[in-house]
Each structure stands twice: as C-alpha cells, then as structure tokens.
Amino acid sequence: MARDLDLNSLPLFLALAETHSFTATAERLGCTKTRVSLKISQLEAHLGVTLFQRTTRRVQLTQAGHSLYQAIQPEMQMLQAALHHTQIEEHQLTGELRISAPEDYAVAVLGAAVADFAQQHPELRIDLRSADPISNMVEEGVDLAFRLGWLRDSSLRARELGQFEQYLLAAPSYLAAQGTPTHPQQLVEHRWIALNLLRAPLTWTFQQADQPQRVQMKAQISAHSTAGLKALLVAGAGISILPDLSVRSEIEQGQLVRLLPHWSLPPGAIYAVYPPSRRQPARVRAFVDFFQRWSASRSIPMVGRA
Incomplete structure (x- = not known):
C-alpha cells in the first residue's frame, strides 16, 4: 500500500498540521484550497484513517494524524536540508x-x-x-x-x-652516435620509442606542402606514459614524438633536439x-x-x- 502513496500529499499534510487552516496552507504552498482538501482526503482514504477533525473555525489533528506528523516531520526536515545543501553546492563553489x-x-x-x-x-x-x-x-x-x-x-x-603541435625529437647524444635523419623515410633506420597510449604508435604521416609521407616504424623500446617517454628520449634511447609544450624546457636546455622541423605532423x-x-x-x-x-x-x- 505504501508503494502507491502519492508523496506529493505529505507536504500538504505537514503544512495543514502546522497552520490548522486550509486557506493558510494553500497560501503557504501556492495552490488552491480545493487541491489541499482533495489531497488530504485522498491521503486519508489511502491510509484508512481520519487525520484531521474539521470544524468551521479550525482544523485539528486526530491522534492518528498527530502520530503521523511526529513520524514524518523530522524526516522531511532532513530531506529539505539535504536538498538545500545540494542546491548550494550546485550554484556555489563548495x-x-x-x-x-x-x-x-x-x-x-x-x-x-x-x-x-x-x-x-x-x-x-x-x-x-x-x-x-x-x-x-x-x-x-x-x-x-x-x-x-x-x-x-x-x-x-x-x-x-x-x-x-607534435614534435619529432631526439637527444644530442643519440644524434651524435646514430646520425640525424633528413627525411621521414630515414626514420625506419633509427631506433624508435613507441608510446603505447596511442592507437597507432608506430605509424605516422609527415606532411610537407602536398607531399605526405607515411612511415611505419619499428620499436625496440616502448613507454606507457609521456613522462617515461621523455626520460628515454633525454637518455638517448632513440627517437619519438611528444607534444610541443611538454618538451619546451628540454629543447631550450639542449637536452632534446627537434628533428625535421620543415615537416609537419597532424596537430x-x-x-x-x-x-x-x-x-x-x-x-x-x-x-x-x-x-x-x-x-x-x-x-x-x-x-x-x-
């Protein structure tokens, strides 16, 4: 039976219990007296008890109504407080x-x-x-x-x-030992470090004017984070690609060198x-x-x- 209860009637019940007036309840909740009376009658019919004694001057709780009020009024206050707190968190930075x-x-x-x-x-x-x-x-x-x-x-x-932007990079120590590539296709001859976070870490397309160059690398070493990849590059382990911002300081300090700057990679x-x-x-x-x-x-x- 409780599952079929119209919970919208409970605020009307609480307001009527506190105001003792259909008119005052309607004014408090912004609805009509007819709606208040209808909802209270439906609640009483649903519960099978009389919740209010009605006279021409005053509406008074019955014993059953008083028991219901005592049971749900604290819970309703807690619910209203929770809703208010949620609203504050939504609209204020808390x-x-x-x-x-x-x-x-x-x-x-x-x-x-x-x-x-x-x-x-x-x-x-x-x-x-x-x-x-x-x-x-x-x-x-x-x-x-x-x-x-x-x-x-x-x-x-x-x-x-x-x-x-994406930069092709290597350390000066690697380039001194293995040489500096001057064309994307030469990268297949170098030690590539793959970043496994990418969908296709071994396939890259370089662009110069209208000349795309698709290169399929071979990787001996792979990394699972950009920080790990950068550490491997600085250590001279090979060549790879990283976002420009993440290596700006390493380039300025001479720890890494940008390669093939006249060839662009997809942004x-x-x-x-x-x-x-x-x-x-x-x-x-x-x-x-x-x-x-x-x-x-x-x-x-x-x-x-x-």
Whole structure:
C-alpha cells in the first residue's frame, strides 16, 4: 500500500498540521484550497484513517494524524536540508572538484592553474589526479578531465580548448652516435620509442606542402606514459614524438633536439571532457572558464580559443 502513496500529499499534510487552516496552507504552498482538501482526503482514504477533525473555525489533528506528523516531520526536515545543501553546492563553489589530466600536462600547465583557482575559492576542495592512462570518469567520480590528442569515448561530452603541435625529437647524444635523419623515410633506420597510449604508435604521416609521407616504424623500446617517454628520449634511447609544450624546457636546455622541423605532423587537440550527465555542476563550469582566461593571460601556447 505504501508503494502507491502519492508523496506529493505529505507536504500538504505537514503544512495543514502546522497552520490548522486550509486557506493558510494553500497560501503557504501556492495552490488552491480545493487541491489541499482533495489531497488530504485522498491521503486519508489511502491510509484508512481520519487525520484531521474539521470544524468551521479550525482544523485539528486526530491522534492518528498527530502520530503521523511526529513520524514524518523530522524526516522531511532532513530531506529539505539535504536538498538545500545540494542546491548550494550546485550554484556555489563548495564541495569537491575532481580533475583528471595527463601527468605532463598537469605538471607543465594545470597544476599552477588549480593552485590559483583554489586560492580564489577556499571553500572548494580540489582533487587533481595526474595519470596518462585514460580513466573511467563515471566509475572514478571524476568531474572534469583534460585530454590531449583524439577522443575515443563517444559517450563523453567534450569541449575543445585549443590545439598543439607534435614534435619529432631526439637527444644530442643519440644524434651524435646514430646520425640525424633528413627525411621521414630515414626514420625506419633509427631506433624508435613507441608510446603505447596511442592507437597507432608506430605509424605516422609527415606532411610537407602536398607531399605526405607515411612511415611505419619499428620499436625496440616502448613507454606507457609521456613522462617515461621523455626520460628515454633525454637518455638517448632513440627517437619519438611528444607534444610541443611538454618538451619546451628540454629543447631550450639542449637536452632534446627537434628533428625535421620543415615537416609537419597532424596537430592534436586539448579537450575539457565531462561525464555523460545532463548538467555540469557550477564548480566545473567555473573552473573551465577560469582556466581559459588564466591560460590566455599567460599566453599558454597549448590552449587556444574555445
């Protein structure tokens, strides 16, 4: 019987119990006296008891009505408090914001942005998770993920923030020992380091004017993270490709050399990715907007216009 109960009648019951007036209850809840009377009559019929003694001047709880009021009024208060708290977290920057990003990007860019954002919103807890393997946002409770490259999961919603270049790289020590390639097809003769996070880590297409060159590499060494790949490159283990921003300091310091700069590789994109829910929480929207302003003010080359 409880499963068939119209729960919409309970707020009317509580209001009538407190106001002792159909008119006052209707005014409090913004409905008609007829609706209040109908819902209370339906509730009494459903429960099989009389909840109110009605007179021309006053509506008074019966013993059964008083017992019901005592039972559900505290639960209703708890429910209203929970709903209010949820509404505050939705529209104000409170609660927890879980962000996921590739390790190199978190170190090079995102960490500083999160630190500045946290200072502006001290009531918001931020959990920054940096890992190259793509996580399951729903299972891990991630609110926002930054992903570089090309999206695979079509169930997720994404907003492209900008694009980045891909650089072909090697260490000076490797080039001194193995020589410097001058054409993409020469790469098949070199030691290639494969990044296994990619869909096709051994196949790359280089472009110069209208001359595409598709090259199929052979890899003795592979890495499962961009940080690991960069360490192998710096150590002189071979040649590979990484996003420009993640190796900018290594190039400036002479630890890595960009190869074949007159040949371009397909650009990648950076995305703000959201789980497949109907609505983004205010804290997520606020951080993405902040991050775009923050990166633009610092001329971060990896983030362009949305």
